[in-house]
Amino acid sequence: LGTLARGRHMEFLIHAFKTVLEKEKNAKLVLVGGGDDGKDEQWLKSEAKRLGIEKYVTITGFIPQQEAWSYVSSADVCVSPIYPAPILDCGSPTKLIEYMAMGKAVVANEHPEQAVVLAESKAGLCVPYDENAFAQAIVYILGHPEEAGAMGRLGRRYVKEKRSYEVMANRVENTLCKLLSHSES
Numbered sequence: 699l700g701t702l703a704r705g706r707h708m709e710f711l712i713h714a715f716k717t718v719l720e721k722e723k724n725a726k727l728v729l730v731g732g733g734d735d736g737k738d739e740q741w742l743k744s745e746a747k748r749l750g751i752e753k754y755v756t757i758t759g760f761i762p763q764q765e766a767w768s769y770v771s772s773a774d775v776c777v778s779p780i781y782p783a784p785i786l787d788c789g790s791p792t793k794l795i796e797y798m799a800m801g802k803a804v805v806a807n808e809h810p811e812q813a814v815v816l817a818e819s820k821a822g823l824c825v826p827y828d829e830n831a832f833a834q835a836i837v838y839i840l841g842h843p844e845e846a847g848a849m850g851r852l853g854r855r856y857v858k859e860k861r862s863y864e865v866m867a868n869r870v871e872n873t874l875c876k877l878l879s880h881s882e883s
Contacts, residue, residue, distance in 0.1 A: 699730045707781040717833035732759040775839040778806040798853030803846035805835040821853025
């Protein structure tokens with residue numbers, strides 16, 4: 699869910715998914731989003747074709763938000779691969795929190811924010827940025843639907859208690875008030 703710009707290295711997910719298909723023959727990968735000019739989606743489609751898995755991979759391109767959420771709602775596992783790069787390490791991946799808010803078990807790679815959120819919430823599996831590790835985590839969640847459901851519930855609770863807009867706004871306000879009160883002394 700999100701940008702498929704080539705700089706995000708989404709071919710990683712295509713390659714990992716090929717390994718998933720070895721264990722889960724009926725799995726489908728849906729990439730919801732697009733690149734800057736349509737060339738990125740085309741490149742990913744050609745990579746799926748090169749690997750012989752194109753009939754299991756759907757790339758929607760940019761679609762209305764409600765339609766995107768329907769794809770997330772029907773997913774058995776949601777993924778948040780973030781290419782390890784210093785420029786991306788400072789971000790807080792919105793899609794991870796959105797998946798959790800929707801009660802979905804998540805597979806994500808080690809990234810400063812994702813590692814903390816998944817360790818605290820127990821809403822999914824955080825693995826190294828390695829195609830095989832990512833694929834194994836996806837297969838694990840697909841093979842353990844009750845555990846996946848529990849992860850989803852834990853994620854939803856975590857977001858409500860620690861990452862909702864209301865909670866985050868209150869945290870920012872409290873921090874700013876403390877800073878202002880110290881500056882006045």
